[in-house]
Amino acid sequence: MSLPLSMRPEPETGVALEFRGVTKSFGPVVALDGFSHRFEPGRVHALMGRNGSGKSTLVKMLAGVFPPDAGEIRLGDTPCRFDGPADAFRAGIVTVHQELSLVPNLSIGENIVLGRLPQRRRAGLRVVDWPALFARAQAQLEAMGLDLDPRAPVATLSVGQQQVVEIVKAMAFQPAVLLLDEPTSALATREVRLLFDLVRRLKASGVTMLYITHRMSELFEIADTCTVLRDGVRIGALDMATASHGAIVEMMFGEAAHEVPRRRSPARGRPVLSVRGLNRAGAFHDIGFDLHAGEVLGIAGLLGSGRTEVLRAIVGADRAESGSVRLHGREMFGARPRDLRAAGLGYAPENRKEAGLVQSLSTADNICMAAAGSVARRGFLTRAMERPLVREQIDDLRIKAGDPELPVSALSGGNQQKVVIGKWMATAPTVMLFDEPSRGVDIRAKRQIFEIIWRKAESGLAALFVSSELEEVLEVADRVLVMRHGRIVAEVDPAATTLTELYGLCMEGTRA
Ligand SMILES: Nc1ncnc2c1ncn2[C@@H]1O[C@H](COP(=O)(O)OP(=O)(O)OP(=O)(O)O)[C@@H](O)[C@H]1O
Ligand SMILES: [Mg+2]
Known part of the structure; x- marks a missing residue:
């Protein structure tokens, strides 16, 4: 009225x-x-x-x-x-x-x-x-x-x-x-x-x-x-x-938008991360899926549906109560984050302030931190070894960092987010979990991040991708799992699913 x-x-x-x-x-x-x-x-x-x-x-x-x-x-x-x-x-x-x-x-x-x-x-x-x-x-x-x-x-x-x-x-x-x-x-x-x-x-x-x-x-x-x-x-x-x-x-x-290149048709390899019956009371229940080499698997869900909790449990940041996590065929349930990393698992967390970056360290040191083990010979990392690694990530992700030796806290929000991604890409993981990788990055940088994920997937990376933006999940992933109240309730083909359908699956049975 x-x-x-x-x-x-x-x-x-x-x-x-x-x-x-x-x-x-x-x-x-x-x-x-x-x-x-x-x-x-x-x-x-x-x-x-x-x-x-x-x-x-x-x-x-x-x-x-x-x-x-x-x-x-x-x-x-x-x-x-x-x-x-x-x-x-x-x-x-x-x-x-x-x-x-x-x-x-x-x-x-x-x-x-x-x-x-x-x-x-x-x-x-x-x-x-x-x-x-x-x-x-x-x-x-x-x-x-x-x-x-x-x-x-x-x-x-x-x-x-x-x-x-x-x-x-x-x-x-x-x-x-x-x-x-x-x-x-x-x-x-x-x-x-x-x-x-x-x-x-x-x-x-x-x-x-x-x-x-x-x-x-x-x-x-x-x-x-x-x-x-x-x-x-x-x-x-x-x-x-x-x-x-x-x-x-x-x-x-300062210039018109370019045509967006569509993604190649994905070639799926063998499963490299297999999760079965993963449980933690009150957080997630009976989580099971296979992530294949060369695949980008999306997880869609509302806030609080358990997406982040599942990722954190897989990488050993939080404990799960029961279940199985096989990485390249080896049982890794309950393994320490360090051992998981050594086995090829990378994880870019959603919270760059706490888990992602050390604000007082330089951009260069943050990028090298996770990779230290893999580039260091005889246990220590010299500036000379670091430099190409840092350059590659800054160029690849077009990070706007005047001087990479300055504290990462001087970067704008979106550029800090790119450093989180760069830090993990520098470890050359075989399985990578991305939690909200495009949070706070501008539309063009977003595209760059997606293209990097696709490019790495083409050379065999298995990627798990979580985003609050359902459009983005549909665009980036080859296959999408839907989570609701801590459970995987559906699997959809993004090419054959509309935004409204996906939103409906995420919402079903929840109070509006
Ligand atoms: N405390 C600081 N010390 C040094 N440089 C800074 C500081 N804060 C911001 N800058 C620089 O000022 C410029 C503008 O940063 P600002 O954070 O305002 O960008 P923004 O538009 O908010 O970007 P975003 O979309 O990534 O959040 C950037 O080059 C940034 O690196
Ligand atoms: Mg800002």
Whole structure:
């Protein structure tokens, strides 16, 4: 039912956000170069640009992480000069950062209300009102369709679940400006829907939103405008009502999109990884499949369906309770990660911050870390041995790393993701498990990663591929297993399956 126009609630008037000649450099790298733009209130403004183009830098200045070198940011009539993130926050600027920033040892509930713990008086003293805290957090989690215990530590969550908790936390404040830096990079379709509902509600109440994503389809669904950056420079801004996919890609990369090469017809070899009856109570049940040499096997499933848990159990990062994992014919159930690696198994995890990279080490050291055993002669690795290995990965994956000897933390999010892949490719594995390999990488880099996976598969690599984006699973894999509630419930041929059919299989019997 629609209300007559005169009775519709007017959107509250929010404040515009204006950048005037904002510049920020890191040593020789100009991350943002004289950026000027006015973001109107009550609208969702997408920021687009390839990996390393300056999007997160822009957001971080607004969030008070660091100040601009030159130029000015204004919120309404007030110039923003923030003395740290807490200061920006007090001004009503709430941020969901690209790299997860929850406190792993605290509970989900504490993370959500961090800094605003509800208190009550007991014997004249102020104490934290724990029941109120957990009840409030529970209600907020439920609003996002999450069935999580607010008392559980954040460390027990998958990357996707942490991402939702970050969003719930941001939404719990009443922001004037909401900055979302790739909030959905590890979310599956259902969680994205819920987030978009919240975003639309905030928009109606006049909140100014900046939204960074590498998922093109989201752009057309949620954004009102799109501002494109290339090498720190504002290339232009488009109204989404009239923008085309091609025009945006051209602005991002400076040239028109190329035709996408379709994948070769896969030649399947003998099984190299055979999993049977793998179980862990509460996580996954009776998991069994064969992965063949030269094959790319996809696993599709919603957030929390058990995909990541299965991968972690195979590589020995977590224990399974029972089952069999045969690698090249040898039983490896319960083997140490080191022995699995020596037997040819590689694993690029979803969480680059914790399991994937050592943030304080250089890009070069991170790439070499996993390969150390295979390139080192007589047990040690010299710079001379390292150099070609590092070069090959940087060139292969087109990693934008000014100086590979600098800490990997200086790379943009998408480039860090490429280092995770490069690190494992450098070990020349025969079986490789990829958990969300394209998380946070731009559309062209995504294609490069897929092409590398296909190319290696052609020369015999057996690859297992997990992604929250079902389109991607259909595109990359030769065969797709569907997981639901910790079980493999179907196997489909991606060439003969539509997106809607696959989504239906993932959802069946789950509450919407
Ligand atoms: N702390 C830092 N130290 C040094 N260089 C940095 C730092 N932060 C960012 N940079 C550099 O600034 C440039 C812009 O990075 P930024 O993180 O803003 O890119 P982005 O557009 O968010 O990319 P992505 O899509 O990969 O997240 C990159 O070249 C990056 O390496
Ligand atoms: Mg970024």
